[in-house]
Amino acid sequence: MESRPSKVGQDRDRISALPDDLLLGILERLSLHEAVRAGAVSTRWRHLPHQLSRVDLDVDDFQGRAPLESMDAFAGAVCRLLDCKCDCNSRRSVKTLGLRFHLSAPNLSSIGRAVEDTVSRGQTECLEFDVIPPTSDSDLTAVGRTELGQQFMSFSHACPIAFRWLTDLWLTSLDLGDADLPSLMGACDKLQHLSLTSCRFGWHSALEIDVPNSAIQSLEFVRCSCMRIELVSLPKLTHLMCESWNSENAPLRLSYVPQLRSVILCSHAGVGQAPFALSECLTTDVTSLSQLHLNFSCQMIWIKPEHPKLLTPIFRNLKDLWLWHIFPECDLNWTLFILEAAPALQMFILSRARHSCVKTSEFSAEKANVVWEPSKDLKHLNLRLLVMIGFEEEDKATNYIRFVMERAVGLRGIMLCGSKTCEACDAIDLESPTRYEADKACRRRIKERLTHGSSSSVKIINCDRDGNELVISNLIDEVLKGHSCWWSDSV
Structure with a gap:
C-alpha cells in the first residue's frame, strides 16, 4: 500500500x-x-x-435517541463507512463486518445495499448480524413479535447476496413460522453460527430442521418456545446448546448430525416437566459426541437413569462430562449410569449448589430424589480425573467418591472444590466470616476419611472455597496431560 x-x-x-x-x-x-x-x-x-479491514457497528453506540432515530444514525454510519465510491477506497477489502441493529423497515434496504456492495467484492471472510428488538423483551406484544419476524424474513428475501455471505447470526425475540428457520438456513450458504434467544416457533408444534447442505457448525436455542426441536439433518454441526425450554417432555431429538462433538442442556424444570431419557434426545445416529454438559439449575433432575447399554453406542466417544448444579439433597449414585455408559470418559465434573438466597418458584417442578443402583461389576478403565464442586461433609459425598476411587482403576486425581461465591448468600449468612476456615477443616477431614484404609494411589487435592477458576482449569489440564508436578495439598 x-x-x-x-x-x-x-x-x-x-x-x-x-x-x-x-x-x-x-x-x-x-x-x-x-x-x-x-x-x-x-x-x-x-x-x-x-x-x-474490520468494521463493527452497534446501534447501542447511538444512544440518547428514540429507536427510529438511533437506526437512522446507525444506517447512515454503515453507509458512510462502507462507501465504495471513495477515491481512497478503491483497493479496500472489509474482511470482517459485524452489525448489531434493530429491525427498522425504513433503514433495512440501505443497510442491505451497503453490505451487498461490500461482500460482492469477494474478500469478506466474516459477516455477522445481531438482530435485537427495539424495546425490552417484556414490552413486546405477540403482535409485535410477529411483525418483527415478518420484517426480518422480508429483509432476508430482499438481500439474498448479503445473507448468502452471512457467517454468524444472532436473533432475539422474533416469532417465526414453521418453515422460516429451515428456509433461512438453507439460503445462508456460509452460515456457521446461529443463536436464537426468546424466539417462538409455535407452542404446540415441533421445529423440524432438515438442511443437508447447510454449513452450520454451532446452533444455540435460549428460552425458545416450541413443543420440540428436531434436527433431522445438519451434517456439519459440531456444537449444540439448548437452554430453558418449555417442553413437558424431551426438548429435542437429534438424527443425522455425524460431526456433533459438544451438547449443552441447561434448564430448571417447570411444573409440567417429566423426566426423560437421554436416549430419547441423543439417538444412535449421534456417534461423535465427546463433551456433554447438563445443568439442572438446583431444581428437579430432569433426566431419568436408563440402562447403560442403551447409551453406550451414543457415549462410546464421550471424553468430558459436566453435571452442573445438582441440588444438595439429591442422591449422587444416579450419575454413575452415565459413567458406566461412557467407557472412554476421562474427566468427570460434578457440581452441587445450595443457595439460601434462591426461593423455589411456584412454577418449578417438585424436587425428588433419583434412585439408581450401579452395576456390581462396574469397572472403568479410562477415567483420570473426578472434580466435585460444592461438596459437604456427609456420608453421601464421601461414600460416592470412595466408590468411584474403587471402580475407576485408571483414576489419577480427585479435586474437591468449594462452592462458587454467591454475594447474595454471603450477605444473609451471618457466619460467613468464619465459613472459610470451617470449609477448609471440613475438606481435610473428608480427605482423611477417603484415604484411611485405602491402598489407592489416587491424589486428592483440596481447592479453596473461592478457588480461582483459571487455577482449577490449569490443574485439570495438568492432570489430563499426565504431569505430576502440580500436586499439592491445597490451592
Missing part, C-alpha cells in the same frame, strides 16, 4: 509520517469509535477509517 507523504506545514508529527499500512495497523487495534475519532482530527488520517 502506498504511503501518503505529509504536506509541508501540517501533520508534522512522526506518527503521521508513517505509511498507511502501519497507521492502519494502529487504528485496527482501537475500537471503531476511537478509530473514526482519530481520523477526524487529522487530514493525514481522515481517509484511513474507510480502509479498515
